[in-house]
Amino acid sequence: MNRIQLGNTVFEGANNVYLLDGPTTGLVDTGVAFPHVRDELRSGLADHGVAFGDIDDVVVTHWHPDHAGLGGEIQAASGADVFVHAADAPLVDGSVPPLMADPDLQRKTFEAWGLPDDARAELTEFFASVSVDLSGSPADVTELSDGDELTVGGVDLEAVHLPGHTAGLTGFAFDVAEADEAAAAAETTEAGEAVEAGTTDSAAEGLFAGDAVLPTYTPNVGGADVRLDEPLAAYARSLVRVIERDFAVAYPGHRDRIDEPAVRAAAILDHHRTRTRRVMDVLDDLGPATPWEVSAELFGALNEIHILHGPGEAFAHLDHIATAGVAERDGDRYRLVDPDVDVNSLFPATPLERTDLDAGDG
Template sequence: MKRIQLGNTVFEGENDVYLLDGETTALVDTGVALPDVRRDLEAGLAEHGVAFADVDAVVLTHWHPDHAGLAGEIQAESDADVYVHEADAPLVDGSEAPLFADRDLQRETFDRWGMPEADRERLTAFFDAVSADLSGRPADVTTFGDGDAIDAGGVELEAVHLPGHTAGLTGFAFDPREIPGREPVGAERGRAAPGEELFAGDALLPRYTPNVGGADVRVDGPLAAYAESLARIVARDFDAAHPGHRERIDEPSLRAATILDHHRHRTRRVLDVLADEGPATAWEVSAALFGDLSEIHVLHGPGEAFAHLDHLADAGVVESDGTAYRLVDPSPDVDALFPTTPLDDAVDGSEG
């Protein structure tokens, strides 16, 4: 397994593409469909004697352009199979438009968040400036569901559905002993029987907490979905996670529990905003939490605030008139709104 890092100035920093080149050749994710990123990927593959035309399979963690954008171009040159979870497939095969390309969906979303007109125009201008070609050409896709097995590069990948950041975000569990020359992380720690590792996509990142609410507005109950995904990662106790951005995560269960605790803290901050300021929209809560935002964060800030407000509304802690949220229960048990894990005590008090 080889990690190829690609430049990314638009989203969450360097993208990771993973090359599996055993009996066949496969990629986990691809990078965004921009000329300089394509050149980065071609150069990274060439270092290992691989060209786009040699790729037999592309396995996508999710639909976002910085992960799936080049899938169609690779497929056009190689006739590779492109695998993506059934919930994200329409955004990879081109049958559904993402938020940044759908004006009707934008209007509906921004109305729900209470976003002012000037900020809508600012965000739309950003979309228009950076998003025109990010998704690349559509790909013919093969869909899968949770628990399905995919043979990629001679390695069996188990699909582990981890929704929240997107509806179909999927990690792929694998036995590192199936990869020629790959020393399992568990062996590095002196374990007698190294365990599974995970291609995590954006379900788990080493430096950031993946956005929920704004990253995929199709997700129903995004924070609840993501909290359950984090709890699932903790329960699986992977030896290592290989994320969609930046470096390997050597203690994925601890990282997942830390992010889960971060969301408990953020929920308390949202409640404080409503207690101090009275009824507020997702946009107003976002401003109180994050201040002034720019570029993609104009989407992610209110989306994150909405995800927390929506979670509180589902629990009956707040109520909404469709845009503004009013506190109903001033002293809820926030911990009870999230799944518990065996590592909660180890991370209590951390902001993630």
């Protein structure tokens, strides 16, 4: 198993593509379809003696172009099977356009978030500037569901549905000892480093995490996929699932390996508790406010893709407290009605927290 890291200055930073090269040859994610990224992937694969035409399987963690963008082109070159969760499949096979290519969905979303005209214009211009070749060619996909099993590059993978960042985001669990054997045989190269699982415990599980858990940033929720109902609640449940599985190691879609993914997932969940309290404080100070106005208080001035992600994140938190009855929505504005609620009660407890509660009850 080898990591090939690709350039990405538009989204969450350098992308990871994982090459599984055993009895068959597979990829976990592909990178965005920008010409220079395509060249980087070709070069990284060539360092391991692999070309696009040699790929048997492509496993896509989610529909975002920086993860799925080159899937269709690789499939055209090799006939590879492209696997993706059913909820994200329409955005990978091209049957449903993403937000950036759907004017009606843009209008509905931007109105709900209270985006002013100048922000809408800047975001639309940004979409236009990066959309050429961004998503690449559509792929014929094989749909996955939670719990499905497949073997890619000699590694057995289990689909673990982790929605929130996107509706269909799926991690892939695998046996660490099996991956260690592949890593031991791999050569470290300048373009692709051999992935070290960090443990030989035969009972330990690893996770190809996509953007469900990232080592540096907190994955965007709300703006990254506007199709989700109650996106923050969905993401909180996904984080708890990562914690409960207690994976030994996670290989994220961006940046470096995460050696304690349960600890990182718990930190992200706590971050969202803190942000929810901050959103409530903003409503308490401002009175009724739109997601755009709340995002300005949270993040300050926004540009480019952050014009989408900032109010989307604010919306996710506002929607979360409105669903819980802590706020009320009137059009594009939210009003705080219960400023004294215990924010912890709005999120699921982690296994450790449940243990503490049980001990306290005794």
